[in-house]
Amino acid sequence: MAGIIGKKVGMTSIFDENRKNIACTLIYAEPNVVTQVKSADTREDGKTDGYNAVQLAFDEKKEKNTSKPMKGHFDKAGTTPKRKLVEFEFEGMEVNLGDSIGVDIFEEGEFVDVVGVSKGKGFQGVVKRHGFRGVGGRTHGQHNRERAPGSLGPGSTPSRVFKGMRMAGQMGSERVKVQNLRIIKVIPEKNLLVVSGSIPGHKGSYVIVEK
Structure with a gap:
C-alpha cells in the first residue's frame, strides 16, 4: 500500500461546488526520501529481506543527534538525517534509493486512510x-x-476481578487509523493535503497517509 508521512497542521472548513460546508484537516507532507528498498528476491550477496517494501524518511533532524549507524544509513541514500521512518508498499511503481515522494501521488477525490497517535488524556x-x-x-x-464504577464482580466466587473489565x-495515546477520508485538495507547491473529516493526534504530530 503506497503512502506518505506528514504532519497534522490543524482543521479548517471549505465550501464544495454545492455550497456545502465541509470540515477538513490540513496535512503538511514535504517530499519523503526513499532511504531503503527492501526486496523478497535474493540479492547479489546471497541475502534477502524476505518481503517487498520501501522505507520513506520525513522531517529534518540535527546531525549531532543522529547515531553513527543511522548517519551511514542516510548517507547511503544521499540525504540528511530524518526523524521519522516508515515502510510502505509501492506496487506497480518503480522506486529507487534516494528518490523523493511528494503529495502529487494522490489525486483529488481519492479516498485514503490516515494513521496517527491519538491525544493522551492521562489516567481517567x-x-x-x-x-x-x-x-x-x-x-x-x-x-x-x-x-x-460500581460492582466489579462476585465476591466469594471467583474472588478475583476478571481480565478485560x-x-x-x-x-488515549494509542495508534488509531481513520479509514476512507476523501482528499478534497492537493496543493503540491505548498506540500499540503486537504482531507475531509478529522484525524487522530495533536497539531504537529506525525501522521501516515495510505492509499
Whole structure:
C-alpha cells in the first residue's frame, strides 16, 4: 500500500461546488526520501529481506543527534538525517534509493486512510474513558457515587476481578487509523493535503497517509 508521512497542521472548513460546508484537516507532507528498498528476491550477496517494501524518511533532524549507524544509513541514500521512518508498499511503481515522494501521488477525490497517535488524556475514570453513567443520582443517600464504577464482580466466587473489565486507567495515546477520508485538495507547491473529516493526534504530530 503506497503512502506518505506528514504532519497534522490543524482543521479548517471549505465550501464544495454545492455550497456545502465541509470540515477538513490540513496535512503538511514535504517530499519523503526513499532511504531503503527492501526486496523478497535474493540479492547479489546471497541475502534477502524476505518481503517487498520501501522505507520513506520525513522531517529534518540535527546531525549531532543522529547515531553513527543511522548517519551511514542516510548517507547511503544521499540525504540528511530524518526523524521519522516508515515502510510502505509501492506496487506497480518503480522506486529507487534516494528518490523523493511528494503529495502529487494522490489525486483529488481519492479516498485514503490516515494513521496517527491519538491525544493522551492521562489516567481517567470509567465515565470519561468508557462512557459509564455512574451508579446513580444523589437521592437515597448516595452523595458521592455519581462517577463511580460500581460492582466489579462476585465476591466469594471467583474472588478475583476478571481480565478485560472496563475500569479506570490510561486513556488515549494509542495508534488509531481513520479509514476512507476523501482528499478534497492537493496543493503540491505548498506540500499540503486537504482531507475531509478529522484525524487522530495533536497539531504537529506525525501522521501516515495510505492509499
